[in-house]
Amino acid sequence: xxxxxxxxxxxxxxxxxxxxxxxxxxxxxxxxxxxxxxxxxxxxxxxxxxxxxxxxxxxxxxxxxxxxxxxxxxxxxxxxxxxxxxxxxxxxxxxxxxxxxxxxxxxxxxxxxxxxxxxxxxxxxxxxxxxxxxxxxxxxxxxxxxxxxxxxxxxxxxxxxxxxxxxxxxxxxxxxxxxxxxxxxxxxxxxxxxxxxxxxxxxxxxxxxxxxxxxxxxxxxxxxxxxxxxxxxxxxxxxxxxxxxxxxxxxxxxxxxxxxxxxxxxxxxxxxxxxxxxxxxxxxxxxxxxxxxxxxxxxxxxxxxxxxxxxxxxxxxxxxxxxxxxxxxxxxxxxxxxxxxxxxxxxxxxxxxxxxx
Numbered sequence: 001x002x003x004x005x006x007x008x009x010x011x012x013x014x015x016x017x018x019x020x021x022x023x024x025x026x027x028x029x030x031x032x033x034x035x036x037x038x039x040x041x042x043x044x045x046x047x048x049x050x051x052x053x054x055x056x057x058x059x060x061x062x063x064x065x066x067x068x069x070x071x072x073x074x075x076x077x078x079x080x081x082x083x084x085x086x087x088x089x090x091x092x093x094x095x096x097x098x099x100x101x102x103x104x105x106x107x108x109x110x111x112x113x114x115x116x117x118x119x120x121x122x123x124x125x126x127x128x129x130x131x132x133x134x135x136x137x138x139x140x141x142x143x144x145x146x147x148x149x150x151x152x153x154x155x156x157x158x159x160x161x162x163x164x165x166x167x168x169x170x171x172x173x174x175x176x177x178x179x180x181x182x183x184x185x186x187x188x189x190x191x192x193x194x195x196x197x198x199x200x201x202x203x204x205x206x207x208x209x210x211x212x213x214x215x216x217x218x219x220x221x222x223x224x225x226x227x228x229x230x231x232x233x234x235x236x237x238x239x240x241x242x243x244x245x246x247x248x249x250x251x252x253x254x255x256x257x258x259x260x261x262x263x264x265x266x267x268x269x270x271x272x273x274x275x276x277x278x279x280x281x282x283x284x285x286x287x288x289x290x291x292x293x294x295x296x297x298x299x300x301x302x303x304x305x306x307x308x309x310x311x312x313x314x315x316x317x318x319x320x321x322x323x324x325x326x327x328x329x330x331x332x333x334x335x336x337x338x339x340x341x342x343x344x345x346x347x348x349x350x351x352x353x354x355x356x357x
Contacts, residue, residue: 002069004108009064009076011054015047022066023047023054026076029095036098037130037152038348042285043171043325049279052252058245059083065112067096067105074100077109079116087234090117092127094154106157118357124232127163129155129351140351142168143230147330149349163353166230167329170336172344174324176286180312183342187308190301198262198302200309201270204317205247205257212240214270215261219243222292231352250289254280257289258317260310262302271297274306282318288326291335303338311342 012020027047035041054062061081067074075096082089092113096105110127117125129152136150147168149155159165191200207215216238223236250257255277262272275289293302311324327350328335 002103004074004103004105005068006065006108006112007068009066009078011062011064012051013055015051022073022076023051025073026050026064026078026095029073029076029097032097033095034130037154038132038171040171040325040348043130043348046253046279048253049255052249056245056249057083059242063116065109065116067109069100069103069105074103075105075109077113079113081117081120081122082234082236084234084237088122089124089126089232089234090114090120090122092117092125094127094157096154101153106154107161110157110161114357123357125163125355125357126231127158127353129158129353131155131349131351133346133348140165142166142330142351144168144329144331147349149351155351155353158353161355163355165351166354167331167352169327169329169350169352170346171325171327171348171350172339173347174311174326174339174342174344176311176315176321176323178343180315183308183312186304186341187312190304190308194262194300194302194305197265198271198300198305199265200260200305201263202258202260202309202313205251205259207243207247207259209240211261211270212243214263214268215259215273216240216243218261218270218273218292218294219246219290221294222290231354250277256282256317258310258313260306260313262297262305264297269294272302272306274310276310276314276324278318278321283320283322286314286318286321286324288324291326298334303335304341307338307342 010019012023024047030044031041034043063079065077078093080091094106131149138151139148141148142165144167220236220238223233257277260274261270264271272293274291276286277289278286
């Protein structure tokens with residue numbers, strides 16, 4: 001029997017530190033697995049982009065474990081723990097490349113991550129799997145009933161470990177080289193429909209001090225207002241200080257982040273937002289981060305406003321980026337309708353799995 005040894009992942013002070021080799025490999029491994037699973041390596045951030053969020057555990061604690069066989073790294077697992085007092089979840093990510101899959105590495109890493117979660121009192125375990133957009137003989141349907149994904153070896157591992165498929169998310173891309181005229185028309189129509197009670201605010205991170213409290217409030221809504229099926233997410237608590245910390249992490253490795261928000265003029269409340277992020281290499285893939293319309297302001301085309309306005313703004317900020325990548329729950333038809341009207345097309349899918357212990 002092959003012996004698998006598992007040790008904690010060291011979080012280095014910098015990527016040049018003597019103990020940084022495994023952490024650098026974490027970034028490489030994430031990109032390799034995204035490439036192997038769906039042909040999209042840029043879905044995973046680099047080690048340089050990850051490091052700040054691992055070093056600052058104020059809002060989320062990041063833990064990792066490294067699996068080795070005969071001294072060679074054969075996989076890793078990461079565990080993310082929200083730091084709100086009432087948080088019960090552990091978010092796990094199993095990273096085993098194809099040439100080491102099926103040797104028990106996935107099961108060993110998952111068991112070690114679950115053990116760590118148990119010692120921290122976490123009773124809701126969550127993980128995600130990536131899937132190509134194609135039909136196979138065996139398709140998996142989530143508890144929501146929305147969407148379907150082809151079975152994969154990793155999906156079988158987590159299913160056999162007692163995880164239930166709760167939700168399917170669609171990963172879509174928009175071609176930034178396409179004609180912007182339809183975006184301009186959609187934006188103008190949406191602004192006219194929303195009316196004078198709403199106005200567009202836009203900035204590049206860091207958020208101006210006078211907007212931090214309002215931005216904190218709308219960021220907090222993402223954990224409660226976004227469709228999540230039966231996935232159990234803690235209500236995140238944001239204030240201006242957390243906004244500053246979050247933005248320091250997001251921009252720590254030279255990333256650029258553009259934010260477009262909608263302000264409800266009568267109250268001064270920010271009620272919708274969209275974020276676009278790109279790495280220091282401005283010719284790479286753009287990632288859409290948070291997008292939300294507050295529940296009590298839906299039906300006024302505010303989602304169309306923030307998406308179209310930010311895509312148009314982005315053409316000036318990052319003209320060399322070819323595409324924008326985004327994930328949306330399959331049951332979130334209002335947001336998918338907007339994406340499809342803009343021109344986003346499906347390129348992969350994600351399965352969200354959950355286990356209660």
